[in-house]
Amino acid sequence: xxxxxxxxxxxxxxxxxxxxxxxxxxxxxxxxxxxxxxxxxxxxxxxxxxxxxxxxxxxxxxxxxxxxxxxxxxxxxxxxxxxxxxxxxxxxxxxxxxxxxxxxxxxxxxxxxxxxxxxxxxxxxxxxxxxxxxxxxxxxxxxxxxxxxxxxxxxxxxxxxxxxxxxxxxxxxxxxxxxxxxxxxxxxxxxxxxxxxxxxxxxxxxxxxxxxxxxxxxxxxxxxxxxxxxxxxxxxxxxxxxxxxxxxxxxxxxxxxxxxxxxxxxxxxxxxxxxxxxxxxxxxxxxxxxxxxxxxxxxxxxxxxxxxxxxxxxxxxxxxxxxxxxxxxxxxxxxxxxxxxxxxxxxxxxxxxxxxxxxxxxxxxxxxxxxxxxxxxxxxxxxxxxxxxxxxxxxxxxxxxxxxxxxxxxxxxxxxxxxxxxxxxxx
Numbered sequence: 001x002x003x004x005x006x007x008x009x010x011x012x013x014x015x016x017x018x019x020x021x022x023x024x025x026x027x028x029x030x031x032x033x034x035x036x037x038x039x040x041x042x043x044x045x046x047x048x049x050x051x052x053x054x055x056x057x058x059x060x061x062x063x064x065x066x067x068x069x070x071x072x073x074x075x076x077x078x079x080x081x082x083x084x085x086x087x088x089x090x091x092x093x094x095x096x097x098x099x100x101x102x103x104x105x106x107x108x109x110x111x112x113x114x115x116x117x118x119x120x121x122x123x124x125x126x127x128x129x130x131x132x133x134x135x136x137x138x139x140x141x142x143x144x145x146x147x148x149x150x151x152x153x154x155x156x157x158x159x160x161x162x163x164x165x166x167x168x169x170x171x172x173x174x175x176x177x178x179x180x181x182x183x184x185x186x187x188x189x190x191x192x193x194x195x196x197x198x199x200x201x202x203x204x205x206x207x208x209x210x211x212x213x214x215x216x217x218x219x220x221x222x223x224x225x226x227x228x229x230x231x232x233x234x235x236x237x238x239x240x241x242x243x244x245x246x247x248x249x250x251x252x253x254x255x256x257x258x259x260x261x262x263x264x265x266x267x268x269x270x271x272x273x274x275x276x277x278x279x280x281x282x283x284x285x286x287x288x289x290x291x292x293x294x295x296x297x298x299x300x301x302x303x304x305x306x307x308x309x310x311x312x313x314x315x316x317x318x319x320x321x322x323x324x325x326x327x328x329x330x331x332x333x334x335x336x337x338x339x340x341x342x343x344x345x346x347x348x349x350x351x352x353x354x355x356x357x358x359x360x361x362x363x364x365x366x367x368x369x370x371x372x373x374x375x376x377x378x379x380x381x382x383x384x385x386x387x388x389x390x391x392x393x394x395x396x397x398x399x400x401x402x403x404x405x406x407x408x409x410x411x412x413x414x415x416x417x418x419x420x421x422x423x424x425x426x427x
Contacts, residue, residue: 011417018176018416025175029186032167036073036187040156043072043142072136075160077128078187079180082165084271085120087264089113094327121165122158129157176416177409185405188398221379225403228372231258233365235358237343252343256362259369260329263400265320266377273313276302310381314374321370331358376400 012018093099093113102109133150136142145153164183171179234253280298302309335354344350348357376399 012413015417018413021174021176021416022413025171025177025182028167028170028175028179029183032075032164032183033186033190035160035163036075037071038074040072040074040076040153043136073160074156075164076132077125077157077161079161079164079168079184081124081128081161082117082121082168082180083267085117085124087267088120089117091327118162118165121161125158125161126154129154132157177405177412181401181405181408185402188402222399222403224372225376225399226407228259228369229400229403229407232256233258233361235361236346237338238346239341239343254334254345256329256365257369258365259372260362260366261321261324261369261373262404263373264324265317265370265373266400268320268324269313269316269377272316273302273309305381310378314378317374317377318370321373322366325362325366325369329362331355331362334358373400 012022089099093103099113102112105112133142133153165180168179168183171177171182173179175182233256235256237252237254239252276298280295280302300306302312332355335351335358338344338354339350345354345357348354379399
């Protein structure tokens with residue numbers, strides 16, 4: 001195992017093209033991390049740190065910002081608006097006929113959709129910047145600012161988001177993996193030394209057994225995440241065609257991933273679960289006794305450690321997994337494409353029967369994926385409730401992102417190395 005890893009890195013170092021891509025990726029990452037530590041003006045750092053330490057939901061949003069929200073840098077919004085814009089455009093692609101046709105036009109269509117995504121990112125950044133200002137002002141993290149100062153702060157946050165998107169695009173185009181995912185991954189990993197240091201500072205001798213149990217469970221969880229992320233059901237596909245009177249056949253398979261939806265359902269669920277918590281924050285500062293009581297009830301129900309919160313969170317992730325899988329995987333279109341290309345599933349008639357069979361199989365494997373994502377989403381509360389070491393709690397969503405990005409990066413590097421081998425062979 002260790003020898004294979006060393007050999008893999010030696011292959012990277014021996015390839016000038018791949019090594020250049022790796023160095024460029026880390027150079028862009030360094031620029032991103034430097035900009036991420038440039039603070040925005042007018043922020044009370046102590047109050048901000050206290051706010052994030054007491055709010056797991058804001059800490060979860062910080063994951064998707066790439067680690068820039070907790071210190072409220074000029075990239076405070078990070079990649080959140082771009083991720084939301086991407087999800088919205090992806091959903092609209094399956095609803096709006098013109099966008100659906102555009103998505104089928106290959107590279108040109110993909111570039112146009114990416115352009116629309118960036119256009120949509122700007123108004124979403126403005127809305128999120130104002131919302132973040134209102135929340136922090138209500139928590140006395142930001143003092144009283146003039147309209148011009150508020151506009152300047154919002155413009156800074158919007159500009160920071162677009163810079164982050166641009167850096168992500170540079171990694172995607174000239175680096176080794178998807179840039180947006182890699183920047184989020186880097187934000188999560190960059191906080192690990194601090195979290196581990198704080199954890200060992202507060203762990204006493206009586207907690208050694210808990211820490212050992214946590215490490216064992218963590219290894220098991222990582223193994224399960226890797227397995228679920230890579231698990232694929234292969235449906236055999238046979239092809240039968242006739243060419244100039246001679247029979248010619250072939251076989252292949254249709255891969256169906258157990259986790260078709262990735263981390264998107266968790267993002268959707270977070271967006272909804274955050275609404276009551278944010279609403280309670282606004283209502284608690286109105287001064288109206290009835291509204292303050294309502295805010296207190298919402299805050300109690302949607303406490304991340306409460307049973308009601310975790311149950312609602314799990315149900316939302318479970319439901320969104322089915323919803324998003326139904327959008328990204330259309331059994332009817334798959335069956336139609338198979339029939340057009342002379343393909344069929346052994347024992348299943350082409351057409352409607354194939355559609356019904358694929359829908360049946362998809363619903364069963366999606367059940368496994370939905371249970372997996374729902375469990376990952378509530379994993380932090382489970383660890384804190386059972387082991388009782390909150391500072392060592394694994395963020396399930398962060399873990400899923402880290403594993404996915406690492407696997408995607410390794411596959412990308414292997415593809416570049418294989419391409420270099422093919423080029424040598426052709427020469």
